[in-house]
Amino acid sequence: MSDSQKHFVVPTKYYIGTFVALLFLTIVTVAISRVDLGVLNVPVALFIAFVKMTFVLLFFMGLKWDKPMSSILMVSSLFCIAIFLYFTFADIAFRGDVFPEEEGVHNIKSPVQVVSPAEYEMMFHQDTDKKH
Amino acid sequence: MSASLKEFKKHTHQHHWTDAHQEFEAAKIGMWAFIAQEILFFSGIFVAYAIFRFLYPDMFLEGASHLDWRMGFFNTLVLITSSFTMVMGVRSAQTNQKKATVNYLTVTFVLAGVFMVVKYFEYMAKIHHGLLPAHFFTGVGVSDKLHIFFGIYFVGTGLHGLHVLIGMGLLLWLIIRAKRGEFYEDYFTPVEMVGLYWHLVDIVWIFLFPLLYLI
Amino acid sequence: MGSDGKHYLNCSSGWKSWLFTLDHKRIGLMYLWGVIGAFFFGGLVAVLMRIELMFPHQVLFTADQYNQLFTLHGAAMVFMFIIPSIPAAIGNFILPLQLGAADVAFPKLNLTSFYFWIFGSLFAVLAIFLGGVDTGWTFYTPYSIEAGGGALYMALAAFILGFSSILTGVNFIATVHMLRAPGMGWFKMPLMTWALYATAIIQVLATPVVGITLLLLLVERLLGVGIFNPALGGDPVLFQHFFWFYSHPAVYIMVLPAMGIMSELVTTFCKRDIFGYKMIAYSSIAIAVISFLVWGHHMFVNQSEFAVMIFSLLTFLVAIPSGIKVFNWIATMYHGKISFQSPFLYFLIFLFNFSIGGFTGVMLGALSLDIHFHDTYFVVAHFHYTMIGGTVFAFIGGLHYWWPKLSGKMYNEKLARIAAVLLVVGFNVVFFTQFILGAKGMPRRYYSYLEQFQPLHFISTTGTWIMTAAFLIMIYYFYKSWTVGEQAPDNPWGGTTLEWQTKSPPIHHNFEKIPTVVNGPYHHER
Numbered sequence: 001m002s003d004s005q006k007h008f009v010v011p012t013k014y015y016i017g018t019f020v021a022l023l024f025l026t027i028v029t030v031a032i033s034r035v036d037l038g039v040l041n042v043p044v045a046l047f048i049a050f051v052k053m054t055f056v057l058l059f060f061m062g063l064k065w066d067k068p069m070s071s072i073l074m075v076s077s078l079f080c081i082a083i084f085l086y087f088t089f090a091d092i093a094f095r096g097d098v099f100p101e102e103e104g105v106h107n108i109k110s111p112v113q114v115v116s117p118a119e120y121e122m123m124f125h126q127d128t129d130k131k132h
Numbered sequence: 133m134s135a136s137l138k139e140f141k142k143h144t145h146q147h148h149w150t151d152a153h154q155e156f157e158a159a160k161i162g163m164w165a166f167i168a169q170e171i172l173f174f175s176g177i178f179v180a181y182a183i184f185r186f187l188y189p190d191m192f193l194e195g196a197s198h199l200d201w202r203m204g205f206f207n208t209l210v211l212i213t214s215s216f217t218m219v220m221g222v223r224s225a226q227t228n229q230k231k232a233t234v235n236y237l238t239v240t241f242v243l244a245g246v247f248m249v250v251k252y253f254e255y256m257a258k259i260h261h262g263l264l265p266a267h268f269f270t271g272v273g274v275s276d277k278l279h280i281f282f283g284i285y286f287v288g289t290g291l292h293g294l295h296v297l298i299g300m301g302l303l304l305w306l307i308i309r310a311k312r313g314e315f316y317e318d319y320f321t322p323v324e325m326v327g328l329y330w331h332l333v334d335i336v337w338i339f340l341f342p343l344l345y346l347i
Numbered sequence: 348m349g350s351d352g353k354h355y356l357n358c359s360s361g362w363k364s365w366l367f368t369l370d371h372k373r374i375g376l377m378y379l380w381g382v383i384g385a386f387f388f389g390g391l392v393a394v395l396m397r398i399e400l401m402f403p404h405q406v407l408f409t410a411d412q413y414n415q416l417f418t419l420h421g422a423a424m425v426f427m428f429i430i431p432s433i434p435a436a437i438g439n440f441i442l443p444l445q446l447g448a449a450d451v452a453f454p455k456l457n458l459t460s461f462y463f464w465i466f467g468s469l470f471a472v473l474a475i476f477l478g479g480v481d482t483g484w485t486f487y488t489p490y491s492i493e494a495g496g497g498a499l500y501m502a503l504a505a506f507i508l509g510f511s512s513i514l515t516g517v518n519f520i521a522t523v524h525m526l527r528a529p530g531m532g533w534f535k536m537p538l539m540t541w542a543l544y545a546t547a548i549i550q551v552l553a554t555p556v557v558g559i560t561l562l563l564l565l566v567e568r569l570l571g572v573g574i575f576n577p578a579l580g581g582d583p584v585l586f587q588h589f590f591w592f593y594s595h596p597a598v599y600i601m602v603l604p605a606m607g608i609m610s611e612l613v614t615t616f617c618k619r620d621i622f623g624y625k626m627i628a629y630s631s632i633a634i635a636v637i638s639f640l641v642w643g644h645h646m647f648v649n650q651s652e653f654a655v656m657i658f659s660l661l662t663f664l665v666a667i668p669s670g671i672k673v674f675n676w677i678a679t680m681y682h683g684k685i686s687f688q689s690p691f692l693y694f695l696i697f698l699f700n701f702s703i704g705g706f707t708g709v710m711l712g713a714l715s716l717d718i719h720f721h722d723t724y725f726v727v728a729h730f731h732y733t734m735i736g737g738t739v740f741a742f743i744g745g746l747h748y749w750w751p752k753l754s755g756k757m758y759n760e761k762l763a764r765i766a767a768v769l770l771v772v773g774f775n776v777v778f779f780t781q782f783i784l785g786a787k788g789m790p791r792r793y794y795s796y797l798e799q800f801q802p803l804h805f806i807s808t809t810g811t812w813i814m815t816a817a818f819l820i821m822i823y824y825f826y827k828s829w830t831v832g833e834q835a836p837d838n839p840w841g842g843t844t845l846e847w848q849t850k851s852p853p854i855h856h857n858f859e860k861i862p863t864v865v866n867g868p869y870h871h872e873r
Contacts (some may be wrong), residue, residue, distance in 0.1 A: 007156070007317070009226055019216040026208050030201065033346035045342040052338045060219045061331045067157070069524060070164040073551075077168035080552050081175040083639055085182055087654065088588045091643065092183055094651035108580040110276040111571075120194075120274045147856065148449035148526070158452045158525040165517040165547075169555040176559030176589060180574050183585060277580040283572030287563065 421484025447528025542607025617683025693744025700736025725785025
């Protein structure tokens with residue numbers, strides 16, 4: 001029985017390198033979010049998150065050295081999420097195109113105590129270090 | 133690293149495997165299948181987030197303004213570090229370093245605890261302002277749909293926090309077994325498996341953090 | 348049996364040796380009794396429903412009770428019976444044997460998934476007593492958020508049962524990758540294992556989405572989050588997207604293993620190699636992939652015009668791989684030495700009835716037709732033709748086929764043929780009339796209806812009694828077989844896959860010596 005078959009030991013440099021990269025990218029994410037890029041803020045943040053996830057998957061979780069099936073399972077799950085998002089959006093985003101009265105939400109029983117923007121500013125003025 | 137393996141418990145593989153290596157490879161594939169399903173489990177929350185953010189962008193900005201990005205940032209650093217210590221723990225088991233294994237796993241456990249403590253303080257602040265999921269929502273807002281943001285926030289971070297707690301339980305189990313000398317170069321499967329689980333928990337947070345706190 | 352007469356059924360005894368077993372064959376057998384119990388439970392509810400529907404006025408139940416009945420029928424049949432039926436009950440038993448393995452990859456996980464099944468089923472039964480559920484098995488919001496009674500427990504039951512399914516999927520993926528016998532490359536595996544593998548992929552990728560959906564529903568009920576509840580600004584159609592993202596692939600979890608059984612039956616009973624092995628294998632994977640792209644066809648009337656066009660086109664696409672399989676099976680029969688033994692009768696029944704089900708599915712996929720058919724008995728008939736006409740008949744066929752292997756006994760062939768004929772006649776009486784009812788406009792889930800529909804409803808109900816008679820005959824001869832049946836040979840049908848190269852019933856670790864595979868799986872002597 002080949003119980004003594006040695007598993008591949010990953011050199012520490014990969015782990016340390018990934019750790020540093022993740023820390024760096026986290027700082028980048030926060031820094032970029034302070035800058036107003038308009039509609040690009042969301043895609044940029046998501047892109048950086050994807051890069052971080054790739055580092056974790058490849059090096060911390062070992063997909064770089066693993067059998068291909070593991071990567072296929074991972075990519076399939078991401079593909080499923082993409083499908084889920086895309087087709088659900090195909091519905092939600094295009095409502096009201098043919099029948100305008102189908103658009104919008106009316107008369108909800110909201111638990112929120114609604115205030116005007118001016119009152120809101122007054123109550124939470126200490127939070128205005130947020131760019132938006 | 134050729135330490136004598138006397139301090140370790142010898143592992144025998146189950147009867148239906150030809151050798152321990154095959155058993156280990158199978159465990160990895162099984163674990164990746166499980167991770168794929170966990171990803172899809174969390175996906176529902178991200179899809180709900182995406183839909184409602186698309187429909188009510190201003191409401192989301194308002195909701196995010198109530199979250200303290202500094203606490204989120206700190207927690208992200210904590211979790212990333214814990215991922216690093218976790219993978220170093222796996223490596224230590226793989227290279228027969230019993231003490232290092234125990235130490236790395238313990239640090240991972242402690243960091244997870246720190247994460248939960250910070251979460252606790254964050255939640256307390258929300259409760260104080262009445263910013264709870266709908267029924268209990270008594271807060272103030274400009275948008276009359278603000279409770280939806282907090283519903284998604286609490287379900288997302290709550291489910292993630294639950295997975296952190298489960299991870300802490302698994303880490304404790306590993307620490308006890310590692311102390312008993314059960315993990316060495318020919319058998320460190322449980323450490324590897326919990327490691328994969330832990331990295332998944334990290335990945336979910338990598339997405340939750342910017343989506344909830346930063347944008 | 349083994350040289351000392353010991354096999355997996357008698358190698359150890361006592362309830363503990365069953366409840367704590369790690370033997371995939373015993374676990375499969377326990378699942379088998381469980382899902383058969385669930386089937387008869389759901390079936391009994393259906394018989395009661397159909398009695399109520401014989402006349403437009405009240406027969407046995409009030410309208411509220413009727414709503415609870417159809418909810419229970421759907422939930423029990425979908426979650427407790429049909430999803431685990433072939434993979435967990437037959438698959439658990441047969442997969443390692445067909446691969447030439449001693450067990451599945453993770454035996455303890457296997458036992459765990461069985462216990463999840465038990466636990467989830469108990470919760471479902473509990474839901475009946477804690478107020479009942481009348482939301483329909485689909486739990487559509489907002490009613491499922493406000494509905495009183497046991498909806499919470501039913502949703503929780505489905506969540507737990509989903510876990511059972513996921514763990515089975517994880518197990519099968521690892522088993523197929525890692526435990527094939529020496530010499531068995533991917534394209535020497537039986538097509539049953541290809542089918543179980545594709546099913547496992549769907550189980551792993553799709554089921555968690557219904558998990559999160561049910562969790563969000565529970566949170567919505569308990570805390571009122573507001574994402575599905577229109578009164579709080581949410582979107583009820585979003586719930587439907589979430590729900591059907593799983594539930595459509597789920598129907599392929601139901602039908603793919605059934606198609607796997609078909610490939611086994613046609614090769615053995617026509618004594619021929621399968622026509623188009625690779626096409627059938629690839630089509631299983633293709634069905635698994637495309638199944639994720641079509642869920643919107645359950646909600647054609649609720650979506651944007653843009654979305655429904657995409658979903659309709661993709662729905663037409665998903666029928667193609669199924670069609671490829673049907674043509675390949677028919678081609679396999681050509682010039683074969685056909686023997687009409689009972690398992691093969693079920694193959695023929697499947698071919699006929701599933702094709703009707705599949706074809707009417709394509710009809711429903713056409714937008715202009717669906718506007719009229721949506722939420723009518725046409726839809727009900729369609730899915731019963733695929734689920735009963737497809738999965739249940741395949742399940743029964745597989746049960747007959749592998750019965751000698753799992754029990755070591757033969758059953759009464761004559762009674763089996765009678766039961767098969769009664770079953771197919773009864774089934775078509777029940778459901779073909781429902782196509783007509785639906786086309787004439789009879790809505791589904793309705794307790795009462797217009798007088799003009801009464802004759803067809805009456806006829807439909809009589810069919811359920813014919814089906815019941817068939818099942819009673821079946822129970823009888825299987826019981827006799829188990830207790831006093833004639834000893835089965837190791838290979839009663841002349842099958843060529845690996846399970847027939849070992850004893851009936853198999854010994855505890857399946858094979859005295861793990862075989863080495865040289866030929867393809869359906870290497871019949873010409």
